[in-house]
Amino acid sequence: MRNVFLATALCALPVAAGAQSMPDWQSYQATGNPGAMVRSAGTADSVAAWMGKKVDVNSGRINAPVLNGGNETFEPKDIPGASGTAIPNTFWVDRYYSPKSWFxxxxxxxxxxxxxxxxxxxxxxxxxxxxxxxxxxxxxxxxxxxxxxxxxxxxxxxxxxxxxxxxxxxxxxxxxxxxxxxxxxxxxxxxxxxxxxxxxxxxxxxxxxxxxxxxxxxxxxxxxxxxxxxxxxxxxxxxxxxxxxxxxxxxxxxxxxxxxxxxxxxxxxxxxxxxxxxxxxxxxxxxxxxxxxxxxxxxxxxxxxxxxxxxxxxxxxxxxxxxxxxxxxxxxxxxxxxxxxxxxxxxxxxxxxxxxxxxxxxxxxxxxxxxxxxxxxxxxxxxxxxxxxxxxxxxxxxxxxxxxxxxxxxxxxxxxxxxxxxxxxxxxxxxxxxxxxxxxxxxxxxxxxxxxxxxxxxxxxxxxxxxxxxxxxxxxxxxxxxx
Known part of the structure; x- marks a missing residue:
């Protein structure tokens, strides 16, 4: 999987990139060390830092990911009867569905x-x-x-x-x-x-x-x-x-x-x-x-x-x-x-x-x-x-x-x-x-x-x-x- 990633990344580099930092005497494939690659000029992170943000994938599966996100604060539009196929969100359910006490x-x-x-x-x-x-x-x-x-x-x-x-x-x-x-x-x-x-x-x-x-x-x-x-x-x-x-x-x-x-x-x-x-x-x-x-x-x-x-x-x-x-x-x-x-x-x-x-x-x-x-x-x-x-x-x-x-x-x-x-x-x-x-x-x-x-x-x-x-x-x- 990493070989595929590397080939894809390399193909995306400009042909005339003189600052390309893959020295001939080192190979990430050979060393397995992301530090062997250095960032191109003008990029915010080093390649090593960017690679630290990667998600390891085995056989097409992501194992035990931790997801962090924000809170939804706007008034939703995906209510039943609205155009589209969205599933009713919890705002609508809380507001309009009968509470259990009414049964x-x-x-x-x-x-x-x-x-x-x-x-x-x-x-x-x-x-x-x-x-x-x-x-x-x-x-x-x-x-x-x-x-x-x-x-x-x-x-x-x-x-x-x-x-x-x-x-x-x-x-x-x-x-x-x-x-x-x-x-x-x-x-x-x-x-x-x-x-x-x-x-x-x-x-x-x-x-x-x-x-x-x-x-x-x-x-x-x-x-x-x-x-x-x-x-x-x-x-x-x-x-x-x-x-x-x-x-x-x-x-x-x-x-x-x-x-x-x-x-x-x-x-x-x-x-x-x-x-x-x-x-x-x-x-x-x-x-x-x-x-x-x-x-x-x-x-x-x-x-x-x-x-x-x-x-x-x-x-x-x-x-x-x-x-x-x-x-x-x-x-x-x-x-x-x-x-x-x-x-x-x-x-x-x-x-x-x-x-x-x-x-x-x-x-x-x-x-x-x-x-x-x-x-x-x-x-x-x-x-x-x-x-x-x-x-x-x-x-x-x-x-x-x-x-x-x-x-x-x-x-x-x-x-x-x-x-x-x-x-x-x-x-x-x-x-x-x-x-x-x-x-x-x-x-x-x-x-x-x-x-x-x-x-x-x-x-x-x-x-x-x-x-x-x-x-x-x-x-x-x-x-x-x-x-």
């Missing part, structure tokens, strides 16, 4: 309390949980101690990993853990929101509320008990928007003072399979499934729903399925609604077996069930009383009333106004004006029910065929067939 590999609890806990506000704990990565099926429980917590924004997620997060207060008494959402006025925000595929693993043991002093969604309530709502304050206590969005709701939850208590919209899902959700003081609806959304709440309770902000367009229902939404509310209860206990609109689907609907906010205005626009509902085994109309099927709506008790309503127990009502063993009693009414080609067919009709002002009122007195068009008769 939750076993079931973990973060405590929230007024003082002495890692978190003093539940929303701060939630926002921290958004950064966590969950492995091995681990759960994170945000455990909230008794107390009232003022919260200025909503619990929001649009990621699936929060399906591993549980927000849990006092499951023995949810009234002791109050989440008071103060920022709902004019913001259309709510309490808990899963959006565009976001998921929440569990909400339980909490009261979810907004203030009622006019500073939040609710502006005021008139002497008749009708609510007036602030503009653009239409959020829900618990809401899932968008396909894949899913929230699991436990059986110890109270929701009040939101325009919607619960809403599942645009294929979102709210799942409360063990019931136990109590909803009160709502505007449009306590629990609404819209646009393919699904709510399972078996059983839950809903009361005090009204929006009288614009008296010409009043709203207020306990339960609503519309535009293909679905409600599974078997065993649930509803009361004090301005428009209806249960409403089905534009292809909504409702399963409401063994349900109790116990009266409108204003009896001369409300309906126990209002099913219209090709929506359908099953009320098997239910009890409906205290409304202007008990069950009203309108414009293609369909209601099934097997073994349903419909009583003490003002205008009618059942009305088929262009819709259809069927069932068997229905009990229809003590309705002030009509037991059953059919008009605008409406149809009612009941089996095993005539013997169960009593105390009605008139059992039956059916519109015959006729001529419309304005346009002169003919219409066919409505029909009632009760056996």
């Amino acid at each position: 939750i590999t076993a079931n973990t609890t973060w405590n929230v309390c007024a003082s002495g806990c890692p978190y003093t506000n539940p929303l701060d704990a939630w926002n921290a949980a958004l950064h966590a990565t969950f492995l091995n099926g681990a759960w994170l429980t945000i455990s909230i101690a008794d107390g009232t917590y003022n919260i200025s924004n909503q619990f929001f997620t649009n990621v699936t990993r929060t399906q591993s997060v549980q927000v849990v207060g006092d499951t023995a008494n949810p009234a002791k853990v109050v989440l008071n959402f103060t920022g709902t006025k004019g913001t259309n925000t709510g309490g808990f929101t899963a959006y565009d595929g976001g998921r929440i693993g569990l909400i339980d043991g909490v009261t979810i509320q907004a203030p009622t002093d006019g500073s939040a969604s609710l502006a005021s309530t008139d002497p008749a008990g009708r609510h007036i709502w602030n503009s653009q304050s239409y959020g829900g206590g618990i809401q899932a928007y968008g396909g894949g969005s899913n929230i699991h709701v436990g059986s110890h939850v109270v929701i009040r003072n939101f325009y919607y208590s619960m809403v599942a919209d645009n294929n979102g899902v709210l799942n409360a399979p063990n019931g136990g959700v109590t909803m009160s003081v709502a505007g449009d609806v306590n629990a609404m499934a819209r646009g393919g959304g699904v709510i399972v709440c078996t059983p839950c309770s809903a009361t005090d729903a009204s929006d009288y902000s614009y008296p010409a367009i009043t709203l207020g229902s306990n339960y609503d399925a519309e535009r293909g939404g679905s409600l599974y509310i078997d065993g649930s209860t509803g009361s004090k609604s301005l428009v209806s206990g249960v409403v089905g609109l534009t292809g909504g689907h409702i399963w409401a077996h063994n349900m109790t609907l116990s009266g409108a906010l204003i009896a001369t205005q409300g309906q126990g069930a209002w099913i219209t626009g090709n929506a359908s509902a099953e009320f098997s085994g239910s009890n409906i009383s205290g409304y202007n109309i008990g069950v009203n099927a309108v414009n293609g709506g369909y209601a099934s009333v097997d073994s349903t008790s419909i009583h003490n309503n003002r205008l009618a127990g059942i009305t088929a106004d262009g819709g259809r009502v069927t069932g068997g063993s229905a009990t229809i009693t003590n309705n002030t004006t009509y037991g059953i009414q059919a008009l605008h080609q409406g149809s009612v067919v009941l089996f095993g029910s005539y013997a169960r009709m009593s105390g009605n002002g008139t059992n039956f009122s059916v519109q015959p065929a006729g001529i419309q007195n304005v346009s002169g068009t003919a219409y066919s008769a409505s029909s009632i067939d009760v056996q």
